[in-house]
Amino acid sequence: METNRNVTAAGTQLQGAAGTQKKVRLIRVPFWLGGGKAGTDLGPEYIVKAGLMRKLRAMDIEVEDEIEVDCPVQPLLTGAPARIKYLPEVLEMSGLVGEQVYRAAARDSFPLILGGDHSVAIGSLAGLTAHYENLGVIWFDAHGDLNTEETTPSGNMHGMALAIAIGKSNFKLTDIPGAGSLIKKENIVIIGARELDPGERELIRSEGIACFSMHEIDRLGIAAVIEKALEIAGNGTDGIHVSFDLDCLDPREAAGVGTPVPGGLNYREAHFALELLSESKRVTSMDIVEVNPLLDYDRRTATLAVELATSLLGKRIL
Ligand SMILES: NC(=[NH2+])NCCC[C@H](N)C(=O)O
Ligand SMILES: [Mn+2]
């Protein structure tokens, strides 16, 4: 991956940011091996079927091209399963995703990555760090995704994605060919957390990672949380990536996810959060992950994913 650094002073509007962009590059990643539940690989197909293209076109956004990453598939298990599941496959997928995401960012197209489980974000971040010198990350999630090889209760790599991004696990973002530097912990924000493993809680404390759990959202309101998130992810950064795990929403709104947790964001909170991020004109890329159509009712979660993406990309009620 060739790098093309494009540094913008913090606080200024970023060219190609959500709310200003006219071109989107859609990157579909049908991959489930990082989450351990088949069906998440159908996410991209169902999100597109739920009308993503026509909604973007109606907003005058050009979908420059649509790429499907040829993801590795489940190998036949031979011998005892590894404790960290499908590491070689996650590594291969991340390199392929990174390549496409880098290409999109390098030509000022807004990369919109459709997962896939949340390990897909490892690929997004690999590609984005090749382009941006200092990337901020806003991670919407019921979970922390901050487990390491030592602390993971499941061995599923989607629960390790953020730890990998900041270099806290043995396997690091910088192990992916073409990736730039690690994400700085100072520029990461988790929003919507309500189920953290003991090791994750420990890491959040020891590293001082900004985490606005549902408790903070209840207390402060989502608008104040987004304002703070922008300060943190925007401080000295030349791009902000939004990684949106649909399980940040309450399962009553988004049932079609692999690891639902009660007590999440409601419909308006999620939309309002993304509308505010769009208004900031600082967001330069987005993942939409963890949609599992096999666990969904009436394709509601895929439909919701489309609506949320359009809010980030500038759709307004008035
Ligand atoms: N991206 C997700 N949905 N992650 C769920 C992670 C669940 C649990 N914390 C684990 O590490 O296994
Ligand atoms: Mn996640």
Ligand SMILES: [Mn+2]
């Ligand atoms: Mn999650």
